[in-house]
Amino acid sequence: MAARRRPIWEGVTRSLRRSLQWRVVAASMALSTLALVGVFGYMSLSVGQNLFETRRDEALVEAVRASGEMQQIFDEAVTATLTSGEVDALQDRALDAVTGLIASRTSTEYAMLRTDRQGETLLQMNDVQSQAFDTDLLSTELRTAVADASDTAPYYQSVRLEQGGGSEPAIMVGTTVDVPLAGRYELYLQTSLQSTQATLGFMQLTMVLGGLALIALIGLITWFVARMVVGPVQQAADSAARIAAGELDVRIPVRGDDEVATLGRSFNDMADSIEVQINELATLSTVQQRFVSDVSHELRTPLTTIKLAGDVLHDRREAFDPVAGRTVELLHTQIERFERLLADLLELSRFDAGAAQLEIEPTNLVRLAEGEIAALEPLAAEHGSELRLVAPGGHFEAEVDPRRIRRILQNLLGNAIDHGEGRPIVVTVDSSSDAAAIAVRDHGVGMTEEQASRVFDRFWRADPSRQRRTGGTGLGLSISRDDAALHGGWIDVWSRPGEGTAFRLTLPRAGARAVVSPIDLPPAEEPPSEAPPAQAADDTASAPIALVDPATRTTTEEVER
Structure with a gap:
């Protein structure tokens, strides 16, 4: 697998290194991705926090309202019971009221627990809770805060409910109810936030899909824009390479009056100037090579004659006086050097003309x-x-x-x-x-x-x-x-x-x-x-x-x- 990934990665790296257009597209998409991640991340956190706070406030208001209504029901139930003398029926009537009140609420899970550290009361009521309510989720801090509250102000904590092999977010809201003749009880309402979580998840999925589509659109737009800019530059590079290869008549087509058109006209003017100068230099070089070659060839004939005469004098140098003999030796040496110089010049002219084989x-x-x-x-x-x-x-x-x-x-x-x-x-x-x-x-x-x-x-x-x-x-x-x-x-x-x-x-x-x-x-x-x-x-x-x-x-x- 690593052997397969390496050529792909090397191919991508090579393409980015060789193509300015793809580098611009890749940079635009990368920066756009970072920007969208930051913006969408902030939006997701803000919306999620807002949804949670809204649902929490609803749960708190609902808990306060339920606590007040239950307090009224208990007060009326105790008064009616005492008047009729049916004290034993107080708990049944109170529980029926609690069940009816909670069932009418959106939060179907509830618990009514007797507050600890209370003395003996005339009426003893058992704790009441719905079947799905898990009292283990109630933290000690929450129960202590609710029990010590001097009024019916609600307290809450966030929890996660285990449902069908998974979990879902929920909020526990606690408040107090004073039951006459029975003491203080803690009322807890369990509100599920699954619908809120589903709304947030749908919004995040929508943002992710929309972000991917936006990044792809940005990449496509960047590719077209970069193509408009890089295309003429690439054309200029290709034309420059062809001119360097010897195609001096290559020019860039010019359209419009914008900066790219100005670049094309400047390039064509430069190419015209280079063509003229290269042609002049080529002509001058050809003339110089022909001159050196012609001169070297033309000098060979008189040099041959001079060399023959010099050899004759050099062979008879012993017959001359010392000064003339030394002069003949110098003449012979310089003729040989002249001959080597002509041979070297001819060889250089072959190299310059590209005729050496x-x-x-x-x-x-x-x-x-x-x-x-x-x-x-x-x-x-x-x-x-x-x-x-x-x-x-x-x-x-x-x-x-x-x-x-x-x-x-x-x-x-x-x-x-x-x-x-x-x-x-x-x-x-x-x-x-x-x-x-x-x-x-x-x-x-x-x-x-x-x-x-x-x-x-x-x-x-x-x-x-x-x-x-x-x-x-x-x-x-x-x-x-x-x-x-x-x-x-x-x-x-x-x-x-x-x-x-x-x-x-x-x-x-x-x-x-x-x-x-x-x-x-x-x-x-x-x-x-x-x-x-x-x-x-x-x-x-x-x-x-x-x-x-x-x-x-x-x-x-x-x-x-």
Whole structure:
């Protein structure tokens, strides 16, 4: 049962959270219910109290009248009896009078009880009560108050009568009668309030049914009113969503001159302005992209010629004087940098135009990382940095574009070498059933939080004065971020001044949801491998490269076997 109720309750909660109209209806009905409960509760109490007081007053008046009439009957009966000398017949005549008097009243239950603590009297009369009268309902307080009264003022108490397995309210009214020659007697009349209770119950039922109908009517009216207000707002929200999706010609129909119509006209004016500006920006962006692409393509032809001439001069630089030879070297370096800059600009123009495409194939990320580390090994050795590869093990193979992943890793390793201050650089490769990740961690100068927030901006450098050996176009990290996004992944950065920097590339697997990167940021520090470093193919000495599995402490060669 609880399992069934939960989806219903969750569905209601979801509807209230997503719909302003239903929230307004629910709030109106809830507040109306509280107001009606308060008003009807007060009315029920007031009417019930009034009905009780009215019936009580009637019972008190009836008791006083009955007491007076009975007192007169007893006085006349005693006088007639004494005159005729029939003293023995006094009780019978008095009881007949009492029975006839009570029977004529609306209250059919009665009791006439002799008051306690009286002396001997000439006439002894027995207590008289009707069959249904229950003397146990008379409280001691009521009998004491009636017996001690100095006059015939009535006293009452509320009681409940057990009738047919149920109970009904009633009122007991007591007063006194002085019987000549017999003493004081207490007269009690029992008045049922069942009819009054039935009247009150009918009134309460009528109020409850009327209240429910009123609440339903209020909810219906609120729904229509809210619909009149929320409908245009919902239409505006839908139109805004369609405009955001690219349907710039969507507009809201406007009718009337009220506030909602003013909102619609303002929205349409805003949409017109946005459409004009977006079209202008789209045109400008297209022109800029075409310009960059055209310039890059046009520059390739003269650059190729310049590069050929520069290569010829660079090959013969030993024949020139030192100044000319150094000039040729600088020319060769800048031509190469210019060529890389053109290639980066062309790549950015493809990303901006949405023309970049992936060439997916199964790739072992560990082998890919090994290859890039081996390619940059000489440069790392020049800077005094040791390159380490840490691979904890797992699902290393991934469906990626290896060319783009290599480019990302080249950029990250190049930055680590340039800013690593000659300290070890750790490349961590790990994966899970949901994602694969590569992290590059250096222990160099690091960056501030503000610098780290801008590290992916185009043409931005944390330290423009630092000498770079791996390119330096200022576009590498921006292109790397776009390459990661093209795979559906992302690049995170962690950096602390004086502690170094860590970049982490995360690539979700197809169909994975709520992806968590398998590598922490910064990656956990791993001790260097005790295995001998991997050697290059020609067996020449190089900076050590170690692939370490922390669980088994295996090396690259063992993994390959």
